[in-house]
Amino acid sequence: MNSKSLLAIVVLIAALIGANFSVLKFGLDHTTPFLMAAMRTILGGTFLLVLAHLRGERLPTRQEDYANIWVVGFSITTVSSGLLLYGVNRVPAGLASLVASTFPLFTAILTLLMLGVVTSRLGQIGLAIGFVGTAVLAAPSLGGETTAVGVISLVFSAIAWAFGTVYMKWKDFSRVSPIMLVGVQLAFSAMMLLPFALIVEGTADTDWSLGLFVPLFYAAIPANAITFSLMATVVKRATPTVASSTAYLIPLFGVFFGWLFRDEVLGGVEALGGLLVIVGVYLLVTANAREASSNPA
Numbered sequence: 001m002n003s004k005s006l007l008a009i010v011v012l013i014a015a016l017i018g019a020n021f022s023v024l025k026f027g028l029d030h031t032t033p034f035l036m037a038a039m040r041t042i043l044g045g046t047f048l049l050v051l052a053h054l055r056g057e058r059l060p061t062r063q064e065d066y067a068n069i070w071v072v073g074f075s076i077t078t079v080s081s082g083l084l085l086y087g088v089n090r091v092p093a094g095l096a097s098l099v100a101s102t103f104p105l106f107t108a109i110l111t112l113l114m115l116g117v118v119t120s121r122l123g124q125i126g127l128a129i130g131f132v133g134t135a136v137l138a139a140p141s142l143g144g145e146t147t148a149v150g151v152i153s154l155v156f157s158a159i160a161w162a163f164g165t166v167y168m169k170w171k172d173f174s175r176v177s178p179i180m181l182v183g184v185q186l187a188f189s190a191m192m193l194l195p196f197a198l199i200v201e202g203t204a205d206t207d208w209s210l211g212l213f214v215p216l217f218y219a220a221i222p223a224n225a226i227t228f229s230l231m232a233t234v235v236k237r238a239t240p241t242v243a244s245s246t247a248y249l250i251p252l253f254g255v256f257f258g259w260l261f262r263d264e265v266l267g268g269v270e271a272l273g274g275l276l277v278i279v280g281v282y283l284l285v286t287a288n289a290r291e292a293s294s295n296p297a
Contacts, residue, residue, distance in 0.1 A: 009234055013227050014246045018253025020223035021093040021100075022261040024085065027215030032201040033085035036216065038193035041077055043220035045186025051225070052180040060176050060184065068171045073185035076164035078192045083157035090150025092264040097254020098137055098274040099154040104247050104281050105130040106162035108288075114166050123287035130280020136273030182228055248282045 027036055060066055088096045105127055111117045119127070138151050173181060206212070231246070251274060258264040266274065 006234060006237060009230050010245055011249065013230050013234070014249035015253045016223050016227050017246070018097060018250045019257040019261075020219055021088060021097045021254045022257045023215045023218045023223070024088045025093050025262060027212055027219065028085070028089045030207040030209060030212035030215075032197065032205050033089045034082050034193060034197035035201050035203065035206060036212075036219075037082045037085040038190060038197045039216055040220045040224070041081065041186045041190040041193055043216065044224040045183055045190055047221055047225045048179055048183035048186065048228075052177065052183050055177075055179065057177050057180045059180070062175065065173075065176055066184075068167075068173060069176070069181060069184050070188050071167055072164045072181075073188035074164075074192065075160045075167065077182075077186050077189035080157045080160035080164065081189065082193060082196075083153045083160065087150045087153035087157060091147055091154070092258055092266075093262055094255035094258030094264045094266055095137070095270055095274075096150070096154055097251045097258070098270070098277055099134070099151055100158055101247065101251040101254075101277055101281060102130065102134050102155065103158040103161050103165075104284055105134070105277075106159045107165050108284055110159075110162050110166045111169070114170060119284070120287045120291060122290075123284050126280045126283025126285075126287060128280070130277050130284065133273045133276025133278075133280055136276060137270060139273070140267060140269050179229070245285070247285050248278045251278055 024036070031039075060069070084096075084100065087099070091099075108119050108123060108127055112119070134155070138148075138155070140147075176184075234246075255264075255266060255274065
């Protein structure tokens with residue numbers, strides 16, 4: 001596969017995930033956040049487990065593997081996913097994609113705290129710019145309770161996702177294939193999210209129609225399972241710089257599709273904050289890619 005094909009796949013991944021923020025907004029017009037998060041994990045997890053079975057893969061056999069997968073599932077596909085849907089329900093899709101894109105910044109901080117890995121000077125500059133952008137993004141929300149809760153939820157969603165990512169670097173997951181790992185992870189999350197959603201939200205506010213099922217299918221399969229499979233290909237065959245470029249392309253597509261599908265327009269402050277976040281993440285992932293290239297082991 002040549003470099004142009006890999007770059008095209010990276011852009012496709014970013015577009016699929018970036019569009020997901022707007023698609024989730026359409027789905028949330030017909031149901032509640034945690035119930036949609038639960039249904040997404042059920043559909044996505046079932047798809048990946050069936051795919052893993054068709055590929056001849058087997059479920060993990062060690063208790064240690066299940067314990068580690070549960071931790072990752074609790075942080076990434078339970079807490080992070082639930083808070084993401086809760087936040088998206090309260091803020092515009094474009095703004096949600098920008099706040100969610102702070103995930104690499106928190107990953108760098110937790111990598112330092114949990115693994116003792118210090119980023120380079122360029123990465124530190126990126127962190128500083130990114131967190132200034134996060135503060136600028138959050139500033140307008142302080143004037144409204146609903147938006148403020150949404151932004152805070154999205155920030156904690158990014159932190160939970162970052163923790164799960166760093167935990168995967170900390171522990172040994174080599175005995176479980178990537179597809180099986182995420183499939184089991186989503187199954188664990190469904191066991192946690194569905195009872196929580198039924199108890200806290202119920203189903204009275206859910207409209208069981210195509211208006212719900214179409215966005216739900218997109219969020220679970222194209223924006224989750226398919227992008228995961230494509231990303232595995234990119235990570236395996238592309239340079240670190242190309243593979244990590246999705247981190248700053250996703251919010252660009254998120255803002256674009258928010259405008260295209262939802263008629264959303266960012267204010268001046270939000271646009272400035274989003275630009276700073278994207279620049280910060282770009283510098284950080286570029287620094288990380290350079291370090292990975294110089295230390296291929």
